[in-house]
Amino acid sequence: MSSIIIIAITAIVVLYLGLYKVKSALLPVSVLGLLGAAASLVCVWDKNISYFNDMLVFNNYAIAFSILLIATTILIFLLSGNYFEKISSNVAEYYTILLFALSGGVVMVSFQNMSMLFIGIEILSVSMYIMAGIKKTDSASNEAALKYFLMGSFATGILLFGIALIYGATGSFNLVQIAGKASEQPLLFYAGVIFMLIAMTFKVGVAPFHFWTPDVYQGAPTLVSSFMSTVVKTAGFAAFLRLFGSAFTSVPAIWTVTLVVMVVLTLLIGNITAAFQQNVKRMLAYSSISHAGYMLIAILLLGQASPNAILIYSVAYSIASVASFGVMVAVKEQKGSDDLSAFNGLGRTNPVLAFVMTVALCSLGGIPLTAGFFGKFYIFGVAIAANYTWLIAIAVLMAAVGIYYYFKVIIAMYLRESENSESIQLSLAYKFVLIFCIMITILLGIAPALITNIL
Amino acid sequence: MENITNAITLVPLNHYILLSSIIFFIGIIGVLTRRNAIIVFMSIELMLNAVNLLLTAFSAYRGDAAGQVFVFFIMAVAAAEVAVGLAIIVMIYRNNNSIDIDLLNKLKN
Amino acid sequence: MLLLEQLPVNYAPVAFQFFVAVGFVVVTMLATHLIGPKRKTSDKLTPFESGVEVQGNARHPMSVKYFLVAILFVLFDVEVIFMYPWAVNFRELGILGMLEMFTFMIFLLLGFIYIIKKGALNWE
Numbered sequence: 001m002s003s004i005i006i007i008a009i010t011a012i013v014v015l016y017l018g019l020y021k022v023k024s025a026l027l028p029v030s031v032l033g034l035l036g037a038a039a040s041l042v043c044v045w046d047k048n049i050s051y052f053n054d055m056l057v058f059n060n061y062a063i064a065f066s067i068l069l070i071a072t073t074i075l076i077f078l079l080s081g082n083y084f085e086k087i088s089s090n091v092a093e094y095y096t097i098l099l100f101a102l103s104g105g106v107v108m109v110s111f112q113n114m115s116m117l118f119i120g121i122e123i124l125s126v127s128m129y130i131m132a133g134i135k136k137t138d139s140a141s142n143e144a145a146l147k148y149f150l151m152g153s154f155a156t157g158i159l160l161f162g163i164a165l166i167y168g169a170t171g172s173f174n175l176v177q178i179a180g181k182a183s184e185q186p187l188l189f190y191a192g193v194i195f196m197l198i199a200m201t202f203k204v205g206v207a208p209f210h211f212w213t214p215d216v217y218q219g220a221p222t223l224v225s226s227f228m229s230t231v232v233k234t235a236g237f238a239a240f241l242r243l244f245g246s247a248f249t250s251v252p253a254i255w256t257v258t259l260v261v262m263v264v265l266t267l268l269i270g271n272i273t274a275a276f277q278q279n280v281k282r283m284l285a286y287s288s289i290s291h292a293g294y295m296l297i298a299i300l301l302l303g304q305a306s307p308n309a310i311l312i313y314s315v316a317y318s319i320a321s322v323a324s325f326g327v328m329v330a331v332k333e334q335k336g337s338d339d340l341s342a343f344n345g346l347g348r349t350n351p352v353l354a355f356v357m358t359v360a361l362c363s364l365g366g367i368p369l370t371a372g373f374f375g376k377f378y379i380f381g382v383a384i385a386a387n388y389t390w391l392i393a394i395a396v397l398m399a400a401v402g403i404y405y406y407f408k409v410i411i412a413m414y415l416r417e418s419e420n421s422e423s424i425q426l427s428l429a430y431k432f433v434l435i436f437c438i439m440i441t442i443l444l445g446i447a448p449a450l451i452t453n454i455l
Numbered sequence: 456m457e458n459i460t461n462a463i464t465l466v467p468l469n470h471y472i473l474l475s476s477i478i479f480f481i482g483i484i485g486v487l488t489r490r491n492a493i494i495v496f497m498s499i500e501l502m503l504n505a506v507n508l509l510l511t512a513f514s515a516y517r518g519d520a521a522g523q524v525f526v527f528f529i530m531a532v533a534a535a536e537v538a539v540g541l542a543i544i545v546m547i548y549r550n551n552n553s554i555d556i557d558l559l560n561k562l563k564n
Numbered sequence: 565m566l567l568l569e570q571l572p573v574n575y576a577p578v579a580f581q582f583f584v585a586v587g588f589v590v591v592t593m594l595a596t597h598l599i600g601p602k603r604k605t606s607d608k609l610t611p612f613e614s615g616v617e618v619q620g621n622a623r624h625p626m627s628v629k630y631f632l633v634a635i636l637f638v639l640f641d642v643e644v645i646f647m648y649p650w651a652v653n654f655r656e657l658g659i660l661g662m663l664e665m666f667t668f669m670i671f672l673l674l675g676f677i678y679i680i681k682k683g684a685l686n687w688e
Contacts, residue, residue: 012674019681115525122532129539133546142550143559145543150495150556153536154486157502160529161479164506167522168472168513188472527645534642538635545631 001051001058003037003066004103010034011099018092030077030095034102038070054174055113061307062110064454065238068311069105072230072318073098075437076223078429079326083223087135094134098227101127105235109242114163114173117239121159121203125152128232132220144219151212155202162195175247182250190254197255200243204236206296207265210289214273217285222332225281226325229288230318237295241310245302259300263391266293267398275405280328281338283405284321287364290402291317294379294395301386307455309378315451316363316371316444323360323437326430327353334424343409345418353424354413356434361406363441366399371444378452463515471512478505492544492554503533632684643672 010033017025041063050057058066077095084094104123111117129152133145167173169189170181182189198209205213217225248255270290277283291313298309328338330353335342347354363372376399383392426434444450478501485498507526514522548554610618650657650665657664679685 115528126535126539133543136546139550139561142547143561146547149540149543153499157499160506164509171517171519173521531642534638538639
């Protein structure tokens with residue numbers, strides 16, 4: 001709880017710093033506030049504290065995911081450097097809105113009551129609607145903002161209808177009490193579960209409700225897309241698992257079939273469409289849909305290992321995404337484009353950037369010795385434990401397709417010639433973030449035991 | 456308060472569920488078929504208000520205030536959403552001189 | 565039960581008054597229309613604007629300033645709904661409830677100060 005308060009107060013302090021034109025203090029204050037929030041979370045590890053009549057419960061699951069969200073935000077903030085200044089003069093507002101979004105994310109991973117789920121999702125989403133449209137005169141950014149807004153609030157409406165039906169069936173918003181009263185009025189309850197399932201899959205961008213994702217990711221400014229594909233997605237999946245893992249455990253049969261179809265569709269659509277993209281940003285957007293498919297496997301086959309599998313996958317995916325989006329921002333700044341051809345010859349002109357991109361893409365593709373391999377490994381482990389071998393076959397096949405399109409970028413970087421041979425100058429913080437991400441990726445690829453037994 | 460709760464329970468619960476579902480689906484159909492961003496937005500608000508009605512009815516029938524408090528939250532959050540949404544729509548209108556959502560297809564390949 | 569019992573009989577006077585009001589308006593309008601003289605000139609057909617010449621169409625776009633103020637009004641207006649339950653249960657919630665509500669109001673106030681400082685409410 002104190003972490004949410006710290007994040008919210010940091011956001012307001014940053015807002016007022018911007019008002020009084022203390023530009024240089026924005027980034028340090030935000031990062032300090034986030035470190036403080038993370039520290040306050042570490043202090044309550046293993047204590048299982050609940051707040052406000054069980055509205056929020058900070059168990060280890062919530063703390064681990066909150067720390068992951070905060071760490072990812074810190075990395076993205078460090079990457080931002082003067083990125084927002086180029087867009088407009090309202091830099092402080094961007095940090096503030098991202099901080100508010102993060103506080104919504106922390107609420108989402110720690111909720112114990114449906115009202116907190118709703119409020120967390122809304123704080124996160126409304127902030128992201130604004131961030132998607134921060135390039136006010138850019139038509140792509142406008143379009144992304146409107147699409148995200150309309151689709152997001154549509155999904156919110158469906159979510160609320162589901163919550164209302166479940167409240168009608170059980171008379172409570174508390175997850176534990178809902179789980180106990182699931183069989184009282186099965187018709188209302190199952191209808192509510194289906195509505196909530198649709199809304200949550202909408203929010204995390206799973207097929208067939210994925211159609212807004214690529215457009216929004218492509219239209220939004222690249223750093224904002226990286227925030228969406230890491231923090232927003234991780235928070236979404238953590239909330240999804242928390243909801244289905246604790247409230248709806250007694251009724252898995254009705255959603256298993258639906259979810260299996262969704263997983264297969266998501267894997268097929270995400271990976272195969274990504275393979276045809278010429279724009280790297282759009283390709284990463286489709287690949288993020290496919291990653292949602294892998295993570296959904298762990299929710300589909302709820303078990304003891306599910307929280308851990310989702311956590312490992314999110315850590316690997318978030319860190320690799322931050323690195324790859326970071327490289328993309330740098331390349332776009334120099335070449336003015338994020339098409340595949342912009343990456344031609346990067347291996348010769350900017351060996352460090354190319355290496356970072358290579359490791360990040362290998363991790364996203366799930367190649368051994370990177371964190372992404374163990375992410376997929378544990379997800380598949382959950383599926384094997386539940387005897388879903390045929391699903392694994394599809395997932396592995398699609399992972400191979402994934403490796404194909406990730407290697408298209410790597411091939412372009414190392415084997416193609418570039419037109420200009422200027423190297424890209426990076427700030428110290430930028431280099432630090434990229435190297436840090438790569439080191440974590442490789443470290444977790446060699447010694448996954450560091451995080452496998454946390455939950 | 457007692458009078459209102461009693462008055463609500465004079466109508467059978469099924470009628471409330473049916474009415475809210477109908478309003479909710481009118482909203483969904485509006486979102487899916489209308490092309491004007493403001494009308495789509497109004498349809499979404501219609502969906503939210505159907506939920507408010509349903510929650511209030513359930514809350515009155517169960518004699519539990521939690522449902523009504525949830526309605527407060529929905530109203531407050533919906534207001535924030537309205538503010539952001541209208542701002543986005545105004546921004547689009549300034550750039551395009553139109554709020555037809557069919558014009559927004561520049562991001563497709 | 566109270567509400568339904570009131571419906572049929574008790575509202576009769578209201579309905580009667582309503583019909584009288586509407587009837588009076590309709591009858592007067594019809595009468596003046598039929599009895600009164602009619603002289604149509606171009607000056608008489610223009611809208612009356614206190615003697616000033618009419619300029620332009622009334623349906624031109626509103627200034628975006630109205631829109632900004634309206635949005636901000638909606639935001640702050642709706643937050644009041646959280647104060648009603650608190651005000652009703654003021655005694656039961658006691659000093660802790662008051663502190664919590666004050667925190668909420670301080671957050672709102674900070675937002676309001678931000679808006680003023682940012683110049684969002686400056687009309688010119």
